[in-house]
Amino acid sequence: MSAQEERGALTSRPLSLYACALHVRNAEPEGEWCRADAAPPVPRPVPSNRPSRDFTRTRDELARLLGPLLVAPDAVEAAEEVHRRLAAMDPPVRHRTLRLLVAGLPVENEERARALARVLVRTGTSYQAVCTGIVLLAGLGEPEDVPYLRTLGLLRTLVRPVVHALDAIDRPTAAVLALRDHNGAPELRPLLAALDTGDRAAVRERVVALPGDVSPEVARRVAEASGLAELLPVVHELPAPEGAALVAQAGRLLFRMTTLHDYQPEILSYPDGPRAYGELARGAGLLPPTPDHLALLLSAVQELRTGPAMLHDWGMGRREAALSELTAVLNRPAWQTLPDRESDDPGVRRRLAWIRRTRAYVLRSPHASSARLRIEIHDRDPADRATVEARILVDGRPLVPEYFGRGPANAPEELLDAGLLRATDEPREVQLAEAYCTEGCCGALYVTVRRDGDQVVWGGWRCPVPPGGKREMPEIRFEAAAYDAEIARAERDDRWAWPARRAARLTVAGLRGRPDLLTRWNVRLGWTGTAFSDPEVTVISLLYDAEDGTARQILWRVPEDGTSPEDRAAAALDRLTREDPRTYGR
Template identity: 75%
Template sequence: MSAPEERGALTPRPSSLYACALRVEHAEPEGPWCLADAAPPVPRRGPSNRVSRDFTRTKDELNRLLRPLLAAPDPVEAAEEVHRRLDALDPPVRHRTLRLLVAGMPVENEERARALARVLVRTGTGYRAVCVGLALLTGLGESQDVPYLRTLGRLRTLVDPVVHALDALDRSAGALLELRNQGEPVTFGPLLAALDAGDHTAVRERLVALPGGVGPEVARRVAEASGLVDLLAEVPALPASEGAALVARTGRLLFLMTSLRDYRPAILSYLDAPRAYEAFARGAGLLPPTLDHHALLLSAVQELSTGPAVLHDWGPGRREAALSELTAVLRRPEWCVVPDEQGDEPGVRWRVAWVRRTRAQVLGAPQETGARLRIAVHERDPGDSGAVEARVLVDGRPLVPDYFGHGPAHSPEELLFPGTLRATDEPREVQLAEAYCTEGCCGALYVTVRRDGDQVVWSGWRCPVPPGGKRELPELRFDAAAYDGEIARASDDESWMWPARRTARLIADGLRGRPDLLARWNVRLDWAGTASSNPDDTLISLFYDGEDGYVRQIRWRIPEDGTPPEDRAAAALRRLGEEDPRAYGS
């Protein structure tokens, strides 16, 4: 676009969304950000004879309507045509679908497409037309576009598409905008004020003082907005107490980003994760060996060994070096005693027991690094508990977050103890993971396991594919002897178990060995594990068919009574042989 054309095209018209955003911005130029609903409302159409859109047809339709305009020589004229064509769509395209499809649209002439995007963003009057411009700038934008995007982000209706565009150009600006839109001024106000003022010291102090109970995505945005990695570079020059406080906050943010209570783990979207983990490992020696700090170091070791954090592009030896630094701190004499000075309070007691079990695991005999397949049972810190996973690693990479990402791997009770992953000549389909929201919503990850001579083959993958996308998952082959050995080792390893969990396993094994115990009552085993609210309680879930034709559930709770797991399991099996479990209650 020539200079005269650019001046004409970029002058915001009074009715443009950018002009609305400017009015909001100039209303309080020196005050706090005011995210306002100043954008014209998205027009609502009357009833349509088309209830919803087919994604593939929508993709084809948008390609036909918009793709020629990306190469148009006159961006102003092309922008007007974008408005007309989008307004004519019935029913309208949802803005998230629009963003996804436009961002993936082939571009033959980047310069012309970028010019069109800028006209749409800076002079567009329609919400969807501006969203098209924002989607294009996600892949084609430059640093000069960031101020315009930040201004548009003043409009609450545009925050989401603006954040997506900013993430590609200036991630800290995108994170800052998203935090401003959290609606929690008490939590984030002091940090945002320090960032606005550009006060480096205040940013560090406000970051350390933030409450710990934020969600995984918010933890990531806090790290990005505050420039966490740059702050950590100053740790060696800080007083020891201040450096330790920042290192501890870093460990906490990284831990929150690995939460199992989200779809795609937030740590995968944190591009600075390797550098942050390295800085945390370097500074770990500043931390006193409290229970919280034990948990942070052990959690970091778990994630750097078997978790989604492994999937980042670390480069040669960097992840291994961070692990070595963390384990070296854990081996120091003052760290060899786990503090439990707070007595028998249940939460503290469970956490102390977890620290002791996990220390024994991560500091025990090193795992064979050259194995193609490895199964690692992961139990999360009870301070932020989650499902116990049987993490499947292939060539050192955790398979479920790599191929699926909608939920954690299944538990060892589902994948290991019933022999689910054992390979036979008869192919068997295995569900490795299910989406947090259930399979019926976002799917599950399936693979077919079969033995082929001296190899075990994983093939026939089934899992959700991103809308409009195509993903071929590879056939995996393992040496059969090594495969069988790893499945046997993982199945026999009970080092991660606590008494109630072992009781559950013994009961489930006993029921599989004696199917008559449940068959006589027309009851079947659903699962056996522990109660999330009280890990000391063994919980057995049983199903039976009600007289009305509906499946009923029995939740049988077996409390901790101080007896060995073997005795509790034997007593439970005896009771099942003598008494109908439908009379037990919870």
């Protein structure tokens, strides 16, 4: 669009949001006038008798209203019409829905759609119209659009769509904007100031100084904004303590990105993940062999062997090379010892125990790495505790994050101990994973397992489909003998389990062998595991129906008492022969 066209468009309407954002940039940020003029009006409450919008109908309506405008030859006139048509929609489209639907509009002429998007971004006067332009630029934007988007990002109501668009055009700029919008976190201010100066040494220093427990999203944005993958190659040129500090912080940021405390692991949204892991592996030898560093490297090995990070486009042999370098460091004699004196801190004791068993579990030669099916148990570093999951790899790729992505795979007690994955002639539907927020909110991933001659078939997938999206779940076939062998191996392998968890599994095995222990008290087994707040306590969930017909749950806690898991399980089973569990459960 020419300067004359832009000037004409600006003078024929009320103040555009971009003009308001320029005032924010050049005057006092977030002044009173800005909040009044730039923020979109608060949506009026929708009367209870007004019908709510149907997603599919709204999608079709938007395609009908906006589709022809995306190919209009006059971008200025088309932008005026976008304003009118969006304003006339009754009830109005919610902002989040608008962003989702506009992103799904088919674009037949990219040049004309891009021209329309630019007019909307630079001259639009309503949130809906400007947001439409921003979302279009997420797929069509070019470097020349970055300054306009960055300026619009000064308006808090537009930060999210602007960051999303910039992610596709200029990720470091998007990351800086996202960090500035992160509730003004004081720990980020020194880093943002260093990024403003462009001083790479200062940026490196501020990255190292960040706390190690930042949120997963902040960890990713810090890595993107600072160019972590570009910072790491210089570690060998720095004084030893500085180089080691940067390598350790890189390990912490990657570890935070793989946390299971969110719906989608942030590591999948970090395109430079393979480079960062590769540089971490190359710099790992600079780290002193401390328990913290040992935990970081073990966690990295776990993720590169079975985690969502595998889903990145690694290229030929890069992931294997990083694994080889990490395991070579972990196998050095200096890294084989841990403090002899047990700490008085139970958290430290648990972490040291996790290091011992995880090192033994993950540093063995990969089991049947070329096999079609592999199941590995993932127990995360207690510094960031999460549920234990039975990770399922098909053809070397983790299935749950690839096809579901809303939560981890289910626990081994659910998938393996109950024999749910065993293939029989009778088809069986199995829940492989559940959303973090529960199935009732965002669903779960189900598959039907059946035997078909000399093959085992996984098919009949059930999984929630994103609004407006489609999900094709392939039927997967396994050679039956190899499948049975892998399921049997995974069921027997309990090297990952710590004593309290092993006591829980042994107790359940005993209950399955003696169902009368529960039926005599009119209770049934719910779930078993360990207390999230104290993993050294075994927890057994028992269910029963109260007199009023409502279902009740007993949480039976069996604390660590110095005896073996086998003795604790035997004592729990013996107690059930003598006492009604409703008298000692919580």
